[in-house]
Amino acid sequence: xxxxxxxxxxxxxxxxxxxxxxxxxxxxxxxxxxxxxxxxxxxxxxxxxxxxxxxxxxxxxxxxxxxxxxxxxxxxxxxxxxxxxxxxxxxxxxxxxxxxxxxxxxxxxxxxxxxxxxxxxxxxxxxxxxxxxxxxxxxxxxxxxxxxxxxxxxxxxxxxxxxxxxxxxxxxxxxxxxxxxxxxxxxxxxxxxxxxxxxxxxxxxxxxxxxxxxxxxxxxxxxxxxxxxxxxxxxxxxxxxxxxxxxxx
Amino acid sequence: xxxxxxxxxxxxxxxxxxxxxxxxxxxxxxxxxxxxxxxxxxxxxxxxxxxxxxxxxxxxxxxxxxxxxxxxxxxxxxxxxxxxxxxxxxxxxxxxxxxxxxxxxxxxxxxxxxxxxxxxxxxxxxxxxxxxxxxxxxxxxxxxxxxxxxxxxxxxxxxxxxxxxxxxxxxxxxxxxxxxxxxxxxxxxxxxxxxxxxxxxxxxxxxxxxxxxxxxxxxxxxxxxxxxxxxxxxxxxx
Ligand code: FES
Numbered sequence: 001x002x003x004x005x006x007x008x009x010x011x012x013x014x015x016x017x018x019x020x021x022x023x024x025x026x027x028x029x030x031x032x033x034x035x036x037x038x039x040x041x042x043x044x045x046x047x048x049x050x051x052x053x054x055x056x057x058x059x060x061x062x063x064x065x066x067x068x069x070x071x072x073x074x075x076x077x078x079x080x081x082x083x084x085x086x087x088x089x090x091x092x093x094x095x096x097x098x099x100x101x102x103x104x105x106x107x108x109x110x111x112x113x114x115x116x117x118x119x120x121x122x123x124x125x126x127x128x129x130x131x132x133x134x135x136x137x138x139x140x141x142x143x144x145x146x147x148x149x150x151x152x153x154x155x156x157x158x159x160x161x162x163x164x165x166x167x168x169x170x171x172x173x174x175x176x177x178x179x180x181x182x183x184x185x186x187x188x189x190x191x192x193x194x195x196x197x198x199x200x201x202x203x204x205x206x207x208x209x210x211x212x213x214x215x216x217x218x219x220x221x222x223x224x225x226x227x228x229x230x231x232x233x234x235x236x237x238x239x240x241x242x243x244x245x246x247x248x249x
Numbered sequence: 250x251x252x253x254x255x256x257x258x259x260x261x262x263x264x265x266x267x268x269x270x271x272x273x274x275x276x277x278x279x280x281x282x283x284x285x286x287x288x289x290x291x292x293x294x295x296x297x298x299x300x301x302x303x304x305x306x307x308x309x310x311x312x313x314x315x316x317x318x319x320x321x322x323x324x325x326x327x328x329x330x331x332x333x334x335x336x337x338x339x340x341x342x343x344x345x346x347x348x349x350x351x352x353x354x355x356x357x358x359x360x361x362x363x364x365x366x367x368x369x370x371x372x373x374x375x376x377x378x379x380x381x382x383x384x385x386x387x388x389x390x391x392x393x394x395x396x397x398x399x400x401x402x403x404x405x406x407x408x409x410x411x412x413x414x415x416x417x418x419x420x421x422x423x424x425x426x427x428x429x430x431x432x433x434x435x436x437x438x439x440x441x442x443x444x445x446x447x448x449x450x451x452x453x454x455x456x457x458x459x460x461x462x463x464x465x466x467x468x469x470x471x472x473x474x475x476x477x478x479x480x481x482x483x484x485x486x487x
Contacts, residue, residue, distance in 0.1 A: 019343070072342065072345050072346035072348075073346050098343065098344050103340050103341070103342055104337060104338055105336065105339050109340075168347070168348060170334070170338075170345075170350070170355055171334035171338070172334075172337035172338040173334070203261060204259070210336070211337055212260070212334035212336075212337030212338070213261070213263070213264060213330050213333060214260070214261075214264065214442075215354065215357065216354060216435070216439035216442045216443070217347065217351070217354040217355055218349045218351075218354070219350045221349060222348040222349025223348050229449065231448055231452055234441075234446070234448065234452070235448075236261075237261060237264070237265075237442070237445035238445030239445075240259075240261045241265065241444070241445060244252060244255055247252075
């Protein structure tokens with residue numbers, strides 16, 4: 001199969017960018033989307049042109065490095081699947097595919113399809129951790145945690161921090177990301193101790209980075225490769241309200 | 250004071266404000282509809298009810314000012330949040346699908362602002378009773394009713410019948426309440442979300458209930474102009 005790619009190219013943040021169209025060579029439908037970009041890049045390199053810059057690492061849907069808005073949807077056409085796990089068989093021969101970078105003030109563009117997601121690191125640095133010494137892994141069942149709490153915490157902990165929630169939201173809001181982190185830790189006994197300080201600090205970092213607010217459109221949940229639920233945003237709203245009422249400590 | 254500053258200082262806090270004020274306005278909309286539906290009971294019950302509401306100017310103004318403050322907070326938080334939300338994406342997508350989001354959820358500011366204009370018209374029409382906007386050539390302030398106990402009070406019943414007898418006005422009200430219910434269908438569910446009152450057990454129930462409540466309000470409000478157009482109370486028409 002062959003497709004026509006319309007890709008956003010931009011040398012760096014201070015140069016204007018634009019779409020370039022590329023006709024791909026013959027492709028195997030079982031290639032991943034990123035492998036297809038590799039093939040296109042190989043051709044570009046052979047022609048002496050600059051290859052398309054894009055983010056990737058594990059290519060197995062667990063690291064959160066891949067990004068891309070494919071035909072208007074972060075991570076491409078499927079629900080609960082990251083770009084690196086999207087295969088060409090999901091498209092049709094001859095399709096035109098529009099590829100844009102994640103767009104948000106808090107995710108400044110670096111080059112072509114690569115944006116800086118440092119803002120997420122700053123949010124984690126503000127409170128996405130447990131500061132007590134936990135020592136080595138405790139014996140199983142030494143610390144009883146109700147099964148539903150453990151399950152829910154693990155659901156939230158699935159977040160790979162890719163930023164698709166921000167990219168999809170009409171407000172470029174990072175609420176789903178922050179909600180996943182805050183919920184994951186607040187649900188477990190090790191994290192409960194600092195829950196108020198954490199909720200407050202992470203929300204502050206989120207707002208300082210220039211992300212928008214939540215208007216409950218649900219786009220984030222719909223594109224999340226790990227299908228993190230909006231329910232966690234309700235939990236974050238609860239956690240933050242609780243932190244406000246308790247006052248700074 | 251600190252708490253208030255923090256509340257208004259974060260987008261989550263402003264959403265709390267929007268949700269709480271939205272809840273008040275929703276309850277007002279329900280009460281207002283139930284009150285208005287008494288038009289189906291005839292002139293006496295409706296006018297007696299209207300007279301009861303207006304009998305204490307102090308209480309009346311207290312309620313009106315409270316509502317005004319609530320509206321200001323609701324609109325203020327909406328405008329502040331929308332401006333920030335726009336600023337959060339300076340470069341737009343060429344292709345954006347906003348996967349999984351409803352039209353109502355994406356157009357809350359627009360539906361809200363148009364609704365605001367409708368409310369201003371509604372107040373001029375029936376509260377201020379400005380003759381120029383009712384399009385019937387009558388002055389609603391002249392309509393008087395004598396209650397069973399002999400008190401003379403404004404004839405709200407006749408005002409409603411005459412007001413909605415004009416086809417264009419009735420149509421405008423139909424558009425207004427449709428927009429209101431469109432706004433509430435998303436808004437009521439989102440209110441629970443913003444206040445953290447949703448979880449996986451009843452989150453989807455809340456969302457569905459919000460649209461049901463919006464639908465009930467739509468039918469309730471719409472029934473009055475429609476009934477008048479179909480001939481309700483035509484004995485008071487000239
Ligand atoms: S490259 Fe690691 S999740 Fe896609």
